[in-house]
Amino acid sequence: MQQIFNFIFKNSNRILFLLLLGISLTLTIQSHSFHRSKIISSANFLSGGVYEKVNNINEYLNLKNQNDALALENAKLKSILFNKKDTTATKRLDSLKGVKPSxxxxxxxxxxxYNSHENYLTLNSGELQGVKSDMGVINDLGIVGIIDNTSPRYSTVVSILNTKSQINAKIKKSNHFGSLIWDGKNTGFVQLIDVPRLAAIRKGDTIVTGGQSVIFPENIGIGTIANIFTDNKTHYYTINIRLFNDMTNLGHVYIIKSKNREELINLEKKEKNE
Incomplete structure (x- = not known):
């Protein structure tokens, strides 16, 4: 203990300098958006590299399970092809309404x-690939989240399993809209709130993206209705939705560019100013 005190007294000036330097850097970052964005970008770059290395190791260790899953999927696809009439009209992901392959x-x-209230994902694509903030992220089963921050080779995504996430969604058969949120309780379910009680809904109905947002195209899958509740204060429905996606097991995803986003945002700003 005496040696520790001697060390502190001997290096008190250096310790005080480092402490003041740390405080000054913290205040600078918090009060200047430019410095804060640079720090976030650098952190994305460093953490992205580490996550990629860890992911490569996990993939190598999990090759047997992946091969078994691929074999099962191939068997199912072959079964479908053998029992399907010859046709060239094959549906592809890039046939999303209003979205080109490019x-x-x-x-x-x-x-x-996925084990906290504010969950994020890291992707191995960044600014060099054309990724920007507020782009929608989906996979073949449905929506995944929204791009938050980017660095040259990586990007972070606000997962739909994030209590701060709020996405426009609708009931597919009736076109009644609501806001998609997450209550932070179960990774397999999200909630659709502010749905009017005049909406004709029942368990098993499909929930999709609403198309009132510039982030996601319309009719991207989300999940199916598991439970329906009535909010006694607002007299609106709160719907519990079972997700199509297993958000704890995600692989390849698709980032959707929105060419009309800036135009729509500028138009809305112009309307507000007028």
Missing amino acids: DIIVSKVIHNS
Whole structure:
């Protein structure tokens, strides 16, 4: 203990300098958006590299399970093809309404958090691939989240399993809209709130993206209705939705560019100013 005190007294000036330097850097970052954005970008770059290495190791250790899953999927696909009439009209992901193949960036999840209230994913695509903030992220089953921050080779995504996430969604058969949120309780379910009680809904109905947002195209799958509740205060429905996606097990994803986003945002700003 005496040696520790001697060390502190001997290096008190250096310790005080480092402490004041740390405080000054913290205040600078918090009060200047430019410095804060640079720090976030650098952190994305460093953490992205680490996550990619860890993901590569996990993939190598999990090769047997992946091969078994691929074999099972191939067997199912062959069964479908053998029992299907000959046709050239094959549906592809890039046939999303209003989205061209060139507006889709294929990426891969290299880190995925799902055990906190504010969950994020890290992708191995960034600014060099054309990724920007507020782009929608989906996979073949449905929506995954929204791009938050980017660095040259990586990007972070606000997962739909994030209590701060709010996405426009609708009931597919009736076109009644609501806001998609997450209550932070179960990774397999999200909630659709502010749905009017005049909406004709029942368990099993499909929930999709609403199309009132510039982030996601319309009719991207989300899940099916599991439970329906009535909010006694607002007298609106709160719907519990079972997700199509297993958000704890994500691989390749698709980032959707929105060419009309800036135009729509500028138009809305112009309307507000007028």
